[in-house]
Amino acid sequence: MKTVAIIGVGHTKFGPLPDKGLLDLMSEASLEAIEDSNTNDKDFNSVYVGAMSPSAFNNLSGIASALVDKLSLLPAAADHIKNGPASGGSAVKVGFQAIASGMSDLVLVVGGEKMTHITTPGYVTSNVATLTHPEAERSHGISLPSFAGMLTRTYLKKYDAELDWISDIAIKNHKNGALNPIAHFQRTIEDSMKSAIQKGKGNWDNVYAFLNDDKTNPIIADPLRLFHICPISDGAAALVLCNADKAKEFCDTPIIISGVGQATDTQIVYEREDITTLKALRLASSQAYKMAKKTPDDIDVAELHDAFEILEAVQSEDIGFFKKGEGAKAAHEGLTEIGGKIPINPSGGLKARGHPLGATGVAQVVELVWQLRGEAGKRQVTGAETGITCNFGGFGNNIISILVERL
Amino acid sequence: MKTVAIIGVGHTKFGPLPDKGLLDLMSEASLEAIEDSNTNDKDFNSVYVGAMSPSAFNNLSGIASALVDKLSLLPAAADHIKNGPASGGSAVKVGFQAIASGMSDLVLVVGGEKMTHITTPGYVTSNVATLTHPEAERSHGISLPSFAGMLTRTYLKKYDAELDWISDIAIKNHKNGALNPIAHFQRTIEDSMKSAIQKGKGNWDNVYAFLNDDKTNPIIADPLRLFHICPISDGAAALVLCNADKAKEFCDTPIIISGVGQATDTQIVYEREDITTLKALRLASSQAYKMAKKTPDDIDVAELHDAFEILEAVQSEDIGFFKKGEGAKAAHEGLTEIGGKIPINPSGGLKARGHPLGATGVAQVVELVWQLRGEAGKRQVTGAETGITCNFGGFGNNIISILVERL
Numbered sequence: 001m002k003t004v005a006i007i008g009v010g011h012t013k014f015g016p017l018p019d020k021g022l023l024d025l026m027s028e029a030s031l032e033a034i035e036d037s038n039t040n041d042k043d044f045n046s047v048y049v050g051a052m053s054p055s056a057f058n059n060l061s062g063i064a065s066a067l068v069d070k071l072s073l074l075p076a077a078a079d080h081i082k083n084g085p086a087s088g089g090s091a092v093k094v095g096f097q098a099i100a101s102g103m104s105d106l107v108l109v110v111g112g113e114k115m116t117h118i119t120t121p122g123y124v125t126s127n128v129a130t131l132t133h134p135e136a137e138r139s140h141g142i143s144l145p146s147f148a149g150m151l152t153r154t155y156l157k158k159y160d161a162e163l164d165w166i167s168d169i170a171i172k173n174h175k176n177g178a179l180n181p182i183a184h185f186q187r188t189i190e191d192s193m194k195s196a197i198q199k200g201k202g203n204w205d206n207v208y209a210f211l212n213d214d215k216t217n218p219i220i221a222d223p224l225r226l227f228h229i230c231p232i233s234d235g236a237a238a239l240v241l242c243n244a245d246k247a248k249e250f251c252d253t254p255i256i257i258s259g260v261g262q263a264t265d266t267q268i269v270y271e272r273e274d275i276t277t278l279k280a281l282r283l284a285s286s287q288a289y290k291m292a293k294k295t296p297d298d299i300d301v302a303e304l305h306d307a308f309e310i311l312e313a314v315q316s317e318d319i320g321f322f323k324k325g326e327g328a329k330a331a332h333e334g335l336t337e338i339g340g341k342i343p344i345n346p347s348g349g350l351k352a353r354g355h356p357l358g359a360t361g362v363a364q365v366v367e368l369v370w371q372l373r374g375e376a377g378k379r380q381v382t383g384a385e386t387g388i389t390c391n392f393g394g395f396g397n398n399i400i401s402i403l404v405e406r407l
Numbered sequence: 408m409k410t411v412a413i414i415g416v417g418h419t420k421f422g423p424l425p426d427k428g429l430l431d432l433m434s435e436a437s438l439e440a441i442e443d444s445n446t447n448d449k450d451f452n453s454v455y456v457g458a459m460s461p462s463a464f465n466n467l468s469g470i471a472s473a474l475v476d477k478l479s480l481l482p483a484a485a486d487h488i489k490n491g492p493a494s495g496g497s498a499v500k501v502g503f504q505a506i507a508s509g510m511s512d513l514v515l516v517v518g519g520e521k522m523t524h525i526t527t528p529g530y531v532t533s534n535v536a537t538l539t540h541p542e543a544e545r546s547h548g549i550s551l552p553s554f555a556g557m558l559t560r561t562y563l564k565k566y567d568a569e570l571d572w573i574s575d576i577a578i579k580n581h582k583n584g585a586l587n588p589i590a591h592f593q594r595t596i597e598d599s600m601k602s603a604i605q606k607g608k609g610n611w612d613n614v615y616a617f618l619n620d621d622k623t624n625p626i627i628a629d630p631l632r633l634f635h636i637c638p639i640s641d642g643a644a645a646l647v648l649c650n651a652d653k654a655k656e657f658c659d660t661p662i663i664i665s666g667v668g669q670a671t672d673t674q675i676v677y678e679r680e681d682i683t684t685l686k687a688l689r690l691a692s693s694q695a696y697k698m699a700k701k702t703p704d705d706i707d708v709a710e711l712h713d714a715f716e717i718l719e720a721v722q723s724e725d726i727g728f729f730k731k732g733e734g735a736k737a738a739h740e741g742l743t744e745i746g747g748k749i750p751i752n753p754s755g756g757l758k759a760r761g762h763p764l765g766a767t768g769v770a771q772v773v774e775l776v777w778q779l780r781g782e783a784g785k786r787q788v789t790g791a792e793t794g795i796t797c798n799f800g801g802f803g804n805n806i807i808s809i810l811v812e813r814l
Contacts (some may be wrong), residue, residue, distance in 0.1 A: 001508055050685050053462060053554065055460060055537065059537050059541070061460060061534065062491050062538040064489075065800060075671050077671065077805075077807075078490075079489070079490050079501065080489040082468075083485075084472070093486075094504070095648050096510075097504040097508045098504050100504075100509070101408055101507035102507070103408070103503075121719060130466050132467055134466070137633065167669075263482035263484060264480075267469070267472055267473050267476040270478075363612075394472050397472050400484075
């Protein structure tokens with residue numbers, strides 16, 4: 001198998017971007033990645049586009065074909081890879097295989113989504129809810145936030161944890177996002193509280209009091225409140241991949257994808273032995289560690305899929321950083337902060353960087369590349385050489401883990 | 408690069424299948440392919456699902472995750488591959504790369520679509536029309552049938568060809584479909600004519616008179632009539648792929664995928680130098696021939712993408728069987744019949760086997776496997792050892808060509 005290197009990265013601002021369409025965003029991220037890769041004159045063999053629902057959200061069903069044309073990358077092969085909110089991670093995996101097999105020498109991977117223009121109430125959440133089981137779940141009104149609420153309640157009870165510890169994850173991720181110029185939200189929750197106090201909306205002793213107030217932080221899926229849940233964002237991210245043997249021709253600091261894992265679990269959440277254990281992540285990350293000959297102890301930085309803050313706690317356990325039931329406490333104790341034992345989501349994660357569905361899995365890898373190159377600015381994890389991701393398609397039923405390291 | 412073998416194939420009946428949902432059809436084809444592969448006790452590493460619009464047609468956005476669960480193939484990795492009506496071909500390519508890279512040992516590739524339940528007039532065609540360019544084409548009312556009508560008129564004029572020769576392609580494909588038990592239409596156009604005469608609907612001297620009658624064969628996209636255009640069908644097809652080194656363990660007659668090509672062309676049809684030349688097919692098939700070290704003369708049987716019968720004529724030229732402008736005449740002269748110089752679409756093609764969008768690219772490969780194994784029954788091409796496909800995503804802007812041969 002050929003070794004696969006990342007030689008270029010691109011990332012648009014995430015957030016509500018009313019002036020740009022999906023193809024604009026994908027083009028912007030792609031051109032940035034191509035420029036970053038110094039491959040300007042080279043031919044791309046193939047382009048893989050990760051997006052969850054461009055057909056439903058943007059009325060575009062041939063998104064990959066349209067993108068290669070817009071980028072003047074014709075006649076590069078172009079395919080659209082879908083795996084719910086893990087569409088980006090799947091596109092990275094498929095692009096990896098194109099290089100690893102020797103079928104392609106130079107591959108562009110792009111992930112993106114454009115959703116904030118949709119004004120029909122419930123349209124986006126209903127679309128995302130089509131990831132659940134049609135008869136066993138969806139017909140009973142189940143949605144992904146409701147699963148997250150249920151998981152939170154079960155986790156807190158089973159492991160004697162506190163909801164404030166889950167809030168700590170949101171507080172950390174907003175703090176990190178405030179250091180990330182392309183994040184959707186660039187201010188801390190403390191900033192939001194102070195601003196609310198100044199505006200006379202109330203008075204709180206501390207940020208937990210603010211976060212437990214129904215007026216400022218309404219319950220969305222009991223016990224989860226607004227600040228425990230990621231926003232709806234627009235944005236795109238891109239990677240240029242090539243055979244590692246040739247990477248040094250283009251790039252001083254190529255990063256290699258040394259581990260790739262993906263696994264599925266029962267689509268019906270009820271059928272799992274334990275809702276608080278992500279079996280698919282355990283398998284996917286084990287595959288990635290094994291392939292890269294690494295263990296969780298070797299990891300310097302991680303980007304996890306905190307669409308709901310409880311997920312970061314659970315994922316930090318099942319990816320091997322903490323014992324079962326100790327992830328939320330570890331976050332509470334600061335172990336996952338930048339500078340902590342294992343920094344998680346220095347980008348701000350889905351909570352603060354934002355979550356343009358198909359973009360996320362690619363954006364996670366872009367952040368790790370920045371971290372491993374030492375280009376992460378104020379949110380730099382000192383000396384980071386190895387990183388791992390968790391990207392979530394559905395509610396834990398299809399998980400991808402990508403392990404990257406310096407060449 | 409590891410050599411990739413096809414060790415199992417499955418194929419549902421194509422046509423209106425009101426009693427079965429999309430997941431039922433995909434499961435049926437998959438289980439048939441798995442049984443055919445004799446790998447019953449083996450673990451599948453990954454599953455690639457080709458489907459164009461399961462979200463819009465079936466309200467299922469996590470189709471690949473749902474399928475691995477339904478098939479009890481957990482924890483196999485699962486991804487959904489989209490490339491318009493070439494989604495099946497793209498899924499085959501991505502599955503091929505999974506084995507070729509050494510990332511997977513055993514892969515299931517499934518293509519399928521379920522559309523005939525949709526009763527909203529124009530819903531399916533409007534969805535397919537989202538493959539065209541939003542501003543330059545779609546907003547002016549362009550649809551894929553209108554492009555096909557324009558291509559037909561240009562071709563007939565430029566190459567001094569006759570519409571009856573295009574009808575000959577439909578006549579041949581219906582004749583082949585009549586020999587294919589899983590085809591959507593299993594009767595010849597002559598049968599339809601005789602039946603219409605018996606019912607007192609008219610009287611025609613020959614099949615061309617019948618096909619040029621507005622009552623029995625109305626114009627859809629001038630000059631193309633109903634019988635020149637493929638139907639809307641339900642159905643699924645599946646392949647089991649493995650490393651060729653291990654193929655003989657499971658299967659007496661493994662077929663190898665020795666060539667894979669894919670290329671894109673301008674999304675805006677107007678921007679092409681010549682509408683009658685499919686540049687993307689020329690490139691895609693060249694890649695496949697080169698990889699397999701074959702030429703068009705080596706091919707014994709082909710499955711082309713005759714969504715409109717003009718396309719079979721043009722594709723038979725650009726894939727290298729006939730000189731430019733001679734494809735329709737070759738069909739008229741019987742060179743593409745079973746037993747002719749180069750049999751095309753012995754399955755009946757999209758016209759008669761039917762065209763459940765995402766299923767087609769996989770079904771084309773299944774038909775070639777049957778032909779190369781000598782299992783094609785009454786439509787067997789004698790001694791076939793090498794075959795090639797053309798699968799079309801959009802109107803010629805994203806084309807995949809798969810070359811298969813006996814190991």
